[in-house]
Amino acid sequence: PKKLRPHLGRQIQFADDMQEFTKFPTKTGRRSLSRSISQSSTDSYSSAASYTDSSDDEVSPREKQQTNSKGSSNFCVKNIKQAEFGRREIEIAEQDMSALISLRKRAQGEKPLAGAKIVGCTHITAQTAVLIETLCALGAQCRWSACNIYSTQNEVAAALAEAGVAVFAWKGESEDDFWWCIDRCVNMDGWQANMILDDGGDLTHWVYKKYPNVFKKIRGIVEESVTGVHRLYQLSKAGKLCVPAMNVNDSVTKQKFDNLYCCRESILDGLKRTTDVMFGGKQVVVCGYGEVGKGCCAALKALGAIVYITEIDPICALQACMDGFRVVKLNEVIRQVDVVITCTGNKNVVTREHLDRMKNSCIVCNMGHSNTEIDVTSLRTPELTWERVRSQVDHVIWPDGKRVVLLAEGRLLNLSCSTVPTFVLSITATTQALALIELYNAPEGRYKQDVYLLPKKMDEYVASLHLPSFDAHLTELTDDQAKYLGLNKNGPFKPNYYR
Ligand SMILES: NC(=O)c1ccc[n+]([C@@H]2O[C@H](COP(=O)([O-])OP(=O)(O)OC[C@H]3O[C@@H](n4cnc5c(N)ncnc54)[C@H](O)[C@@H]3O)[C@@H](O)[C@H]2O)c1
Numbered sequence: 001p002k003k004l005r006p007h008l009g010r011q012i013q014f015a016d017d018m019q020e021f022t023k024f025p026t027k028t029g030r031r032s033l034s035r036s037i038s039q040s041s042t043d044s045y046s047s048a049a050s051y052t053d054s055s056d057d058e059v060s061p062r063e064k065q066q067t068n069s070k071g072s073s074n075f076c077v078k079n080i081k082q083a084e085f086g087r088r089e090i091e092i093a094e095q096d097m098s099a100l101i102s103l104r105k106r107a108q109g110e111k112p113l114a115g116a117k118i119v120g121c122t123h124i125t126a127q128t129a130v131l132i133e134t135l136c137a138l139g140a141q142c143r144w145s146a147c148n149i150y151s152t153q154n155e156v157a158a159a160l161a162e163a164g165v166a167v168f169a170w171k172g173e174s175e176d177d178f179w180w181c182i183d184r185c186v187n188m189d190g191w192q193a194n195m196i197l198d199d200g201g202d203l204t205h206w207v208y209k210k211y212p213n214v215f216k217k218i219r220g221i222v223e224e225s226v227t228g229v230h231r232l233y234q235l236s237k238a239g240k241l242c243v244p245a246m247n248v249n250d251s252v253t254k255q256k257f258d259n260l261y262c263c264r265e266s267i268l269d270g271l272k273r274t275t276d277v278m279f280g281g282k283q284v285v286v287c288g289y290g291e292v293g294k295g296c297c298a299a300l301k302a303l304g305a306i307v308y309i310t311e312i313d314p315i316c317a318l319q320a321c322m323d324g325f326r327v328v329k330l331n332e333v334i335r336q337v338d339v340v341i342t343c344t345g346n347k348n349v350v351t352r353e354h355l356d357r358m359k360n361s362c363i364v365c366n367m368g369h370s371n372t373e374i375d376v377t378s379l380r381t382p383e384l385t386w387e388r389v390r391s392q393v394d395h396v397i398w399p400d401g402k403r404v405v406l407l408a409e410g411r412l413l414n415l416s417c418s419t420v421p422t423f424v425l426s427i428t429a430t431t432q433a434l435a436l437i438e439l440y441n442a443p444e445g446r447y448k449q450d451v452y453l454l455p456k457k458m459d460e461y462v463a464s465l466h467l468p469s470f471d472a473h474l475t476e477l478t479d480d481q482a483k484y485l486g487l488n489k490n491g492p493f494k495p496n497y498y499r
Contacts, residue, residue: 060177061076061077061078061170062076062177062180066079066080066161067080068080068083068161068162068164069162070164072164074166075157075160075161075165075166075167075168076167076168076169076170076181076184077154077157077158077160077161077167077168077169077170078154078157078158078170078171079154079158080158080161080162081158082154082155082158082159083155083158083159083161083162084159085155085158085159086126086129086153086154086155086156086157086158086159086160086162087159087162089126089129089153089155089156089159090126090129090130090133090156090159092126093125093126093127093129093130093422093425094130095422096421096422096423096426097127097130097422097423097425097426097429098426098466099426099427099430099462099465099466100130100131100134100426100429100430100433101130101134102465103134103430103433103434103465104133104134104137104138107138107437108137108138111138111139112138112139112437112440112441113135113138113139113140113436113437113440114138114139114140115139115194116135116139116140116141116194116195116436116440117140117141117143117191117192117193117194117195118135118140118141118142118143118193118194118195118196118197118436119142119143119144119185119186119193119195119196119197119203119207120132120142120143120144120145120185120196120197120198120203121144121145121146121147121182121185121197121198121199121200121202121203122144122146122147122197122198122199122224123146123147123148123151123152123199124144124146124151124152124153124156124157124160124167124169125151125152125153125156125425126153126156126422127422127425127426127429128425128429129156129159129160130426130429131429131432131433132144132160132165133160133163133165134429134433135433135436136163136164136165138433138437140195140436141191142165142166143165143166143167143168143184143185143186143188143191143193144160144165144166144167144168144169144185145167145168145169145178145181145182145184145185145203146169146170146173146178146181147198147199147200147202147203148200149172149173149174149175149177149178150171150172151171152169152170152171152173153171154170154171157169157170166185166188168180168181168182168184168185169181178202179206182202182203182206183206183210185203186203186206186207186210186211186214187210187211192214192217193214193217193218194217194218194219194440195218195219195220195221195222195436195439195440196218196220196221196222197221197222197224197432197436198221198222198223198224198228199223199224199225199228200225200227200228201223201225201227201228201229201230201231201232204221204223204228204231204232205231208235208240215242215243218243219243219244219439219440219442220243220244220245220246220436220439220440220442220447221243221244221245221246222245222246222248222432222435222436222439223245223246223247223248223249224248224249224254224428224432225249226249226369227369228249229247229249229250229451232245232247232451233451236449236450236451241449241450241451242449243449244439244442244447244448244449244450244452245450245451245452246435246438246439246451246452246453246454247451247452247453247454248428248431248432248435248454250453251431251453251454251458251459251462252456252459253427253431253459253462253463254427254428254431255291256291257424257427257428258424258427258428259290259291259292259295260291260292260294260295261295261421261424262295262414262420262421262424263291263292263295263296263299263343263367263414264294264295264296264298264299265295265299265421265424266414266418266419266420266421267295267296267299267300267341267367267413267414268299268300268303269414269417269418269419270365270407270413270414270416270417270418271339271363271365271407271413273417273418274390274392274393274407274408274417275363275393275405275407277338277339277363279300279303279304279305280303280304280305281304281305281306282305282306282338282339283305283306283308283333283336283337283338283339284300284305284306284307284308284337284338284339284340284341285307285308285309285310285328285330285333285334285337285339285340285341286300286307286308286309286310286341286343287309287310287330287340287341287342287343287344287349287350287373288310288311288316288342288343288344288345288346288349288368289309289311289313289316289317289319289320289325290316290343290344290345292343292367292368293309293316293343293344293367294319294323296341296343296367297309297320297323297325301324301325305339307325307326308325308326308327308328308333308337309325309326309327309328310327310328310329310330310349311327330349330350330354331354334354334357334358335357335358335359336359337358337359337362338359338361338362338363339362339363339364339365340354340358340362340363340364340365341365341366341367341413342365342366342367342368342373342374343366343367343368343373344368344373345368345369345370345373346368346373347370347372347373348372348373348375349373349374350364350373350374350375351375351378352375352378352379355374355375355378355379355396355404356398358402358404359402360401360402360403361403361404361405362404362405363405363407364404364405364406364407364410365406365407365408365410365413366407366408366410366411366412366413367412367413367414368412369412371409371410371411371412372410373410374406374410376406376409376410379396379406383398383399384396384397384398384399385397392407392408392409392416392417393405393406393407394406394407394409423466426466427462427463427466430462430465430466431454431458431459431462434454434458434461434462435454435458438458
């Protein structure tokens with residue numbers, strides 16, 4: 001079956017069959033993604049309350065000698081003594097990650113990852129810890145570093161180290177620490193990775209640059225982020241991709257949950273934590289009515305805000321109209337609105353000219369991937385004064401006293417200023433685990449040296465694993481109905497090891 005994404009006016013064909021994964025032309029090609037190798041690692045991100053920050057102890061973890069209670073020192077974290085705190089955080093996360101836990105329970109007898117040596121580079125939070133521990137329960141050995149210098153929950157890293165995972169990460173790493181940690185994961189005598197789980201592409205890049213021979217043993221790369229997937233497609237285009245890779249970012253469940261539902265939940269959280277703003281009666285303009293824009297608008301509308309939309313795509317613009325929003329040009333409303341939110345994946349959507357015309361106290365923020373949607377650079381001029389009023393909140397003051405409230409310096413609002421719902425991360429983590437299992441167990445020749453999209457059936461399987469927590473029951477097609485719809489009634493997708 002074909003899936004149509006109306007707002008993109010483009011069709012994406014999904015494979016019905018496990019054997020025929022679709023190669024998916026990069027969606028990111030038209031986006032501004034010319035980020036430097038390490039920029040993703042330096043973007044600010046905070047995923048959950050951390051008990052510690054980088055200022056509580058000035059000694060670099062690299063200088064410390066630490067051992068866990070079993071006498072191992074095969075890790076480098078801020079403070080191993082915080083392991084108990086971290087364990088509690090992981091247990092809290094497990095409560096809303098029941099699908100991943102059920103996958104763990106169902107498959108741990110068969111150990112589909114026995115012999116897998118996974119080198120990973122992701123945010124290190126309570127939720128990713130649940131993923132890492134699931135991979136270990138399924139038989140894998142893991143070595144892990146952080147994909148972002150700010151996002152590590154130190155106590156969670158300590159809990160993982162205490163449990164025996166070789167984790168090299170702490171909150172507030174320097175650029176040099178960041179690459180050192182990745183290197184410690186890859187470069188280890190007597191241990192060679194055969195799988196890569198990456199978020200952002202920095203680990204993959206490092207292996208390509210420093211240890212290309214490692215790829216002789218690697219069975220596959222699983223990549224989660226827009227940026228990392230874009231880099232994989234570039235490698236593929238240049239003929240340099242020498243192993244199969246799975247693009248988790250563009251899987252249907254991730255797109256729907258991460259972009260639409262996650263943003264619907266976290267937009268208000270990010271705005272309220274930073275500004276305490278009341279939304280009822282406020283005039284808000286949202287730039288872009290794609291998945292992220294739709295999520296943001298639904299939340300704002302529910303609280304009684306008056307929402308305007310700007311769009312360049314007539315189909316999305318029509319959808320906005322049908323949903324009861326007024327579609328406008330930014331220039332028409334910029335003087336009167338109280339809040340401006342960008343979520344286009346484009347650049348320079350809010351220009352200095354727009355910023356000059358905003359009213360006093362207008363709040364400006366971005367929900368798109370890149371920090372160039374709002375032209376923040378244009379605000380760094382001598383006539384404007386910047387005042388940091390709270391963490392992630394700057395007042396930019398014009399000579400006449402007008403203030404614009406800029407959040408997270410134009411970086412992703414929800415990732416910088418609020419938390420991401422655990423349930424959403426469970427969906428992504430379950431997809432990552434299944435992608436690793438599939439690539440690791442695939443028979444020779446099923447995957448070539450290319451980037452693959454997950455098949456629709458695997459997406460359906462991830463979704464169905466998440467259903468029971470709502471006590472939902474799927475209706476099964478009868479043979480007659482399947483015939484009527486022209487569908488092949490195979491039942492839900494099961495990973496190979498279940499069949
Ligand atoms: N904050 C988060 O948690 C989060 C989650 C997922 C994705 N993202 C990011 O958010 C961005 C949007 O993602 P999406 O899935 O909604 O993409 P999308 O392609 O579905 O939607 C973007 C929309 O913006 C419109 N657009 C482009 N340029 C515009 C302009 N100049 N003015 C007005 N509209 C314009 C497009 O027509 C499109 O409808 C991406 O950068 C994505 O990486 C953020």
